[in-house]
Each structure stands twice: as C-alpha cells, then as structure tokens.
Amino acid sequence: MTPGLPSEATPPVADWRDAMPSNRHRYSYAFLDEGAKREIRRKMLKAVAIPGCQVGFGSREMPIARGWGTGGLQLTLALIGPDDVLKVIDQGADDSVNAVNIKKFVQRVTDVPLTTDTAAATLIQTRHRIPESPLGPHQLLVFQVPIPEPLRLVEPSERKTRRMHAEADYSRMWLYLYEDIVKFNEITVGARYPVIVNRRYLMDPSPIPRWDVPKLNRGEALFLFCAGREKRIYAVPPHTEVTPLSFEDFAFRVEDFHGRRCERCGAGHSFLDEVVDDESGRRTYSCSDTAFCDQRSRQNRQGSR
Amino acid sequence: MGYVAVKGGAAAIENAEQFSMIRRAGGASELLKPDQIREQLHFAVDRVMSEGSLYAPELAALAFKQSAGDTLEAAFILRSYRTTLPRLGYGAPMNTDDMRPIRRISAAFKDIPGGQLLGPTPDYTLRLLDFDLQDESPDHTRRMMARLFKDTESIDPLPERFPKVVDMLRREGLLVPRPSAGGNDDRLVDITRQALTFPAPRSAQLQTLARGETGGMLALAYSNMRGYGSVHPVIGELRVGYLPLRYPNPVTGEVETVGDMLVTEAEVISRIGETDGPARFSLGYGLCFGHNETKAIAMAVLDRAVATGEPATPSEDQEFVLTHVDGIESMGFCNHYKLPHYVTFQSELDRLRNIQAGQSKREEIRS
Numbered sequence: 001m002t003p004g005l006p007s008e009a010t011p012p013v014a015d016w017r018d019a020m021p022s023n024r025h026r027y028s029y030a031f032l033d034e035g036a037k038r039e040i041r042r043k044m045l046k047a048v049a050i051p052g053c054q055v056g057f058g059s060r061e062m063p064i065a066r067g068w069g070t071g072g073l074q075l076t077l078a079l080i081g082p083d084d085v086l087k088v089i090d091q092g093a094d095d096s097v098n099a100v101n102i103k104k105f106v107q108r109v110t111d112v113p114l115t116t117d118t119a120a121a122t123l124i125q126t127r128h129r130i131p132e133s134p135l136g137p138h139q140l141l142v143f144q145v146p147i148p149e150p151l152r153l154v155e156p157s158e159r160k161t162r163r164m165h166a167e168a169d170y171s172r173m174w175l176y177l178y179e180d181i182v183k184f185n186e187i188t189v190g191a192r193y194p195v196i197v198n199r200r201y202l203m204d205p206s207p208i209p210r211w212d213v214p215k216l217n218r219g220e221a222l223f224l225f226c227a228g229r230e231k232r233i234y235a236v237p238p239h240t241e242v243t244p245l246s247f248e249d250f251a252f253r254v255e256d257f258h259g260r261r262c263e264r265c266g267a268g269h270s271f272l273d274e275v276v277d278d279e280s281g282r283r284t285y286s287c288s289d290t291a292f293c294d295q296r297s298r299q300n301r302q303g304s305r
Numbered sequence: 306m307g308y309v310a311v312k313g314g315a316a317a318i319e320n321a322e323q324f325s326m327i328r329r330a331g332g333a334s335e336l337l338k339p340d341q342i343r344e345q346l347h348f349a350v351d352r353v354m355s356e357g358s359l360y361a362p363e364l365a366a367l368a369f370k371q372s373a374g375d376t377l378e379a380a381f382i383l384r385s386y387r388t389t390l391p392r393l394g395y396g397a398p399m400n401t402d403d404m405r406p407i408r409r410i411s412a413a414f415k416d417i418p419g420g421q422l423l424g425p426t427p428d429y430t431l432r433l434l435d436f437d438l439q440d441e442s443p444d445h446t447r448r449m450m451a452r453l454f455k456d457t458e459s460i461d462p463l464p465e466r467f468p469k470v471v472d473m474l475r476r477e478g479l480l481v482p483r484p485s486a487g488g489n490d491d492r493l494v495d496i497t498r499q500a501l502t503f504p505a506p507r508s509a510q511l512q513t514l515a516r517g518e519t520g521g522m523l524a525l526a527y528s529n530m531r532g533y534g535s536v537h538p539v540i541g542e543l544r545v546g547y548l549p550l551r552y553p554n555p556v557t558g559e560v561e562t563v564g565d566m567l568v569t570e571a572e573v574i575s576r577i578g579e580t581d582g583p584a585r586f587s588l589g590y591g592l593c594f595g596h597n598e599t600k601a602i603a604m605a606v607l608d609r610a611v612a613t614g615e616p617a618t619p620s621e622d623q624e625f626v627l628t629h630v631d632g633i634e635s636m637g638f639c640n641h642y643k644l645p646h647y648v649t650f651q652s653e654l655d656r657l658r659n660i661q662a663g664q665s666k667r668e669e670i671r672s
Binding site: 027028031033039056057058059060061062063065066067068070090091092095096097098100101104127128129146157158159162184185186187188189190191192207208209210211229231232255256271272273274288 | 315318381384385387388389391497498499500501502503504624628633634636637638639640641644645646647648649651652653654655656659660663664667
C-alpha cells in the first residue's frame with residue numbers, strides 16, 4: 001500500500017477524525033507498510049516454530065518511544081485486522097497511561113473495536129501482566145518486552161549469550177540462583193523470572209510477576225513476545241511446556257498474598273496491588289487486573305440484589 | 306482511598322499534550338517559523354537530520370520546533386516519520402572526492418594540495434557572549450555581507466574538487482588497505498532491515514555510527530582519546546561540503562544527479578597498525594549528515610577504536626559501542642522508567658520481605 005493514498009482497506013472516517021485528514025491519509029492501514037508487516041509475521045512464524053528462541057527482526061521506529069512498547073505494538077499492528085477486538089493493559093489495568101496511549105494509536109490507524117473485557121478480546125497487548133481469567137484458543141496475547149535476554153543478568157555481551165543459547169549452556173543462570181539461596185536463603189529475582197520453554201530454551205517471560213508464570217505452561221492461547229529496542233521476537237505456542245527454574249529442594253514460589261483480599265471485589269486469589277493510605281499508613285489491597293475486578297464487583301452486586 | 310495510582314485516563318493524557326503545546330507556543334513572543342529554524346539554527350537542524358537518519362532540512366526544522374528545541378525528541382520524531390516512507394531504491398555509491406567543500410582542513414600537513422579552507426566555523430572565535438545579537442538588525446547584517454564579498458570578484462573561484470589527503474598517504478604505501486565493508490558474503494547490510502549481530506560487518510558499523518547520538522558518541526570517543534583506549538587521532542582531513550546525490554534513472558537506467566546534501570567527513574589517522582605486512586598507519590572514518598564536526602570526528606575515532614582485535618576498554622568493544630550510541634533507543638529506554646512499575650515492584654517487595662522474615666527468624670533461633 002502506498003502511504004499518502006487512502007486505500008480500500010481504510011475504514012470509513014468517523015466524526016472527530018474528519019478534522020485531521022492530513023494525518024489520517026498519510027499512513028497505511030495499521031501504520032506499518034505491508035512489507036514490514038509481512039516480515040514481522042514471517043519472523044513470528046519462525047518464533048512459533050522454535051518455542052522460546054529469540055528471532056532477530058528489522059524493528060521499525062514507532063511514534064511511541066523505544067522502551068514504551070514498540071515491540072508489542074509492532075506485533076499488534078502486523079497481526080490486527082478489521083475483525084479483531086483489541087484489549088490493551090499495562091500493569092493489569094486497562095486505563096493506565098501506556099495502555100491508553102497504545103490503544104488510542106492503534107484505533108486511530110485501524111478503527112478496530114476496543115474492549116476491556118478479557119473474554120471478548122481476540123488480541124490482547126500487555127505490559128507486565130497476564131489476565132487472571134484463562135485465555136482461550138482464539139486469543140493472542142502480545143507481551144511488551146524490555147530485555148528479551150534472560151542471560152543478561154549474568155552476561156552483558158550479546159555475542160556470548162547467543163553462544164550460550166546455542167549450546168544450551170545455562171549453568172551461569174543456575175549458579176546465580178544457587179548463590180542467591182546461599183546468601184539470602186531466597187531467590188532475589190522478583191518479576192522477570194527465567195523459564196525453560198519446551199525443555200530447550202531459557203526464556204525471559206517479560207517482567208510479569210511470578211504469579212503469572214504458571215499461566216504460560218500449556219496454555220490455550222498463543223503467547224507472543226517482542227522487544228522493539230532490542231529487535232527480538234519470541235513465542236510460546238499453545239500447549240507448550242514452560243517451567244520456571246527451580247531446584248528439587250528449593251521450589252519455585254509465587255508472590256505470597258496469603259490472608260489478603262481485594263478491598264473492592266473481595267478476591268483472595270488474584271495478584272494484588274498494595275495501596276498505602278497517606279494518612280493512616282494503613283495498607284490495603286486491590287486487584288491488579290482491573291477487568292477481572294470489575295467483573296467480580298458486578299457479579300457481587302447482582303448476587304446481593 | 307487517599308492514594309492516586311498513576312492511571313491517567315484518556316482525558317488526563319490529552320490535557321498533558323495540550324499543556325506542553327501551550328508551554329511551547331503560549332508565550333508573548335512571536336511564533337517561530339520552520340524556515341527561520343532551518344536557516345538560523347542550522348547546527349540543530351543538522352544534528353536532528355543526522356541522528357534522525359533522514360536528510361530533510363525542512364522536516365528536521367519542523368521537528369525541532371515541535372519538540373521545543375529538544376534535539377533527542379526532534380530526532381525521534383523525524384526517525385519515526387522516516388520509518389513510514391517507502392523504500393524506492395538505493396542511490397549510486399558516492400565518492401566523497403566529488404564533494405563541493407565549504408570547509409576543508411588537515412591537521413597532518415601544514416600545506417595540502419588545494420590548500421586549507423577554513424570556511425564557516427566558530428572554531429577560532431572567542432566565546433564571548435555577543436550582546437549585540439539582542440537587537441540584530443537585517444541592515445547591519447547586509448552591510449557586513451557587502452564588506453565581506455567586496456573583493457570576491459578579483460579572487461579566483463575555488464576548484465570544483467579537492468584531492469584527498471589520505472589518498473596521498475595511500476599512494477605512498479603509508480596506510481593500511483581499506484577493510485572490506487560487507488558481511489560474510491561481502492554484501493552490504495541494511496541496519497534498518499536487519500537486527501545487528503556481532504561481530505557486525507563494517508557497513509553495519511558505519512551505518513549505526515552515522516545515525517548515533519552526538520553526545521553519546523562524543524563521551525565514548527573522548528574516553529578513548531583520554532586514555533581508556535589507544536587511538537591518538539591525527540585529523541588527516543576534515544571536510545564539510547555538498548555531495549551530489551546520484552540515482553539511476555528508472556527508465557533509462559542512466560545514473561543522474563538528483564540533488565545534493567551537506568555532509569561532514571572526517572578521516573582520522575591513527576597509530577601504526579599491528580597488522581601483518583609492513584608497518585602502516587591505520588585510519589578511522591566518520592561521515593554524517595549536515596555540519597557536525599564533533600560527531601564526524603568522534604565517529605572516526607570510534608570506527609578506528611573498535612577495529613582493535615582484543616578490546617580492553619568499552620570504546621574498543623564493537624558490541625558495546627554499537628549497542629549504546631543510538632539516541633532514540635537510549636533516550637526511550639531511560640524515560641520508560643517513568644512508566645508505572647508497581648507490579649514488578651510488588652514482586653520485588655515480596656522477595657525482600659520474605660528474606661527479612663527469614664533472617665529475623667534465624668536470629669531468634671540463635672539468641
């Protein structure tokens with residue numbers, strides 16, 4: 001498609017956008033040119049074929065800053081079509097700044113319907129969370145990744161980490177975790193907990209909390225990861241085994257919210273944001289996944305009626 | 306709840322955009338026109354073009370206006386515009402011998418064929434704040450120009466081409482041969498279409514440096530010159546001038562000149578190389594859009610520095626240099642830390658509390 005020319009694929013212009021035709025018709029459907037989309041889709045296919053393996057790609061500059069989700073955004077734009085329903089979350093929330101920005105942009109260049117309802121979305125772009133409600137086989141979850149290389153923690157050089165992956169030599173990562181246990185009697189890695197995919201590749205699950213790591217294992221949906229600044233795509237196809245690194249005598253442990261509940265919906269089994277009251281210093285908790293929390297609150301209200 | 310999480314709704318985000326527009330353009334002074342910026346703030350425009358990797362003075366001036374003078378931000382705007390442009394083809398290779406220089410100096414020789422040509426530069430000007438500029442009048446400028454151009458008719462015009470200083474050295478066998486620019490299969494890579502892999506071929510290296518951020522490259526090159534490295538540069542030749550842009554005619558196939566572009570080129574002679582064969586000087590090469598001598602020299606120093614076989618300092622490590630010089634990437638990543646990180650922080654808090662609880666339990670047992 002030639003930028004500058006409105007194409008047949010361009011959906012009809014809606015009210016307020018009439019005021020800005022020059023911006024609107026300057027760009028292709030879904031912003032990226034068709035060549036770029038094709039390349040990104042091919043690289044995604046390669047990533048799906050080798051679960052957990054990082055595939056380099058010609059990452060484009062986007063109108064949002066590097067480090068603000070340009071990777072996830074490129075996947076979303078390469079995948080999206082008029083039949084999609086899009087949901088974007090940041091830290092689990094639909095109305096967080098980064099999510100709002102990205103949603104606004106994608107809608108401006110595609111006109112796809114937006115949703116906050118996890119079940120209604122066909123394509124979900126996320127920063128730092130996996131939704132609490134289970135995803136289905138018709139859904140794609142696109143992760144924004146700041147640092148795609150799990151070994152970066154122990155080795156700064158890309159040249160060396162590529163070799164380590166080729167040889168499946170993850171001894172330094174194991175050693176790092178072991179030393180943590182010796183020093184602190186605990187593993188210090190909080191979010192971004194390293195996992196082994198399909199018993200082969202060590203993978204960075206993006207900075208999701210450990211709470212979300214088990215959701216990657218043998219999931220129904222296709223998980224796609226992309227780091228725009230570092231120019232890497234990787235994937236976890238449905239029903240793929242994903243195991244967090246752990247020792248026989250030192251099990252993987254998710255965040256402990258034992259005895260705590262969401263103030264708003266009462267959930268005792270979701271990842272909670274800790275909220276400190278200014279005045280009393282009292283700590284309360286609320287669900288990080290706002291759509292999940294809203295749905296539960298609605299159900300509670302209906303139940304009490 | 307007394308706590309306001311960083312969840313700006315759509316309205317708050319739109320307001321933030323409006324406020325920054327008001328801060329830029331809401332004052333009492335006259336609004337800047339892009340052509341004023343292009344002409345009068347040409348160093349800024351050149352820097353934005355070079356770091357934005359798009360030769361488009363009008364658009365760079367517009368981006369500079371839009372970003373209220375933030376060169377990183379302006380280069381970013383230009384770069385993301387560049388990404389939407391169709392790739393029509395590749396121009397013919399340019400020979401910088403064909404440059405029509407406005408400035409050309411060599412620090413290696415007192416006199417060079419064609420002569421030293423100082424051109425427009427503030428290098429030799431005292432850096433005194435010029436208070437007269439507060440009320441600069443067009444009349445005054447015109448009088449100055451008239452005086453300057455008074456004798457030009459009796460002066461011989463400049464030659465169209467100047468011979469390259471390093472070519473003289475090369476003819477005498479004093480320089481190492483040109484390294485190959487391609488990758489394994491000797492083809493030129495295009496870093497906007499392929500992710501970098503290391504060791505990167507020289508074509509990828511030069512492309513990355515050419516769009517690097519001036520300040521970042523300067524810091525790395527300076528560390529090398531100062532002592533964390535061993536490039537002791539002699540500027541063989543520094544040129545600023547217009548290069549004819551040549552492109553094959555899509556109909557006839559004949560290569561035609563379609564315009565020209567202002568570039569800065571630096572060729573830096575470095576210490577005697579340790580490569581096989583007779584002892585020779587080595588060379589570092591820098592070239593960037595616009596007039597930006599600091600960047601071109603820093604680029605040449607880094608080009609030479611990373612050619613060192615066994616890197617001993619950061620500036621000698623090709624991967625270190627090439628992965629950290631891009632302004633759009635480094636600025637974006639630095640600023641992304643402003644985004645909410647409370648999920649990851651919660652995860653870290655959980656770890657720390659658990660460690661502390663475990664420590665106090667062990668202390669209790671001990672006491």
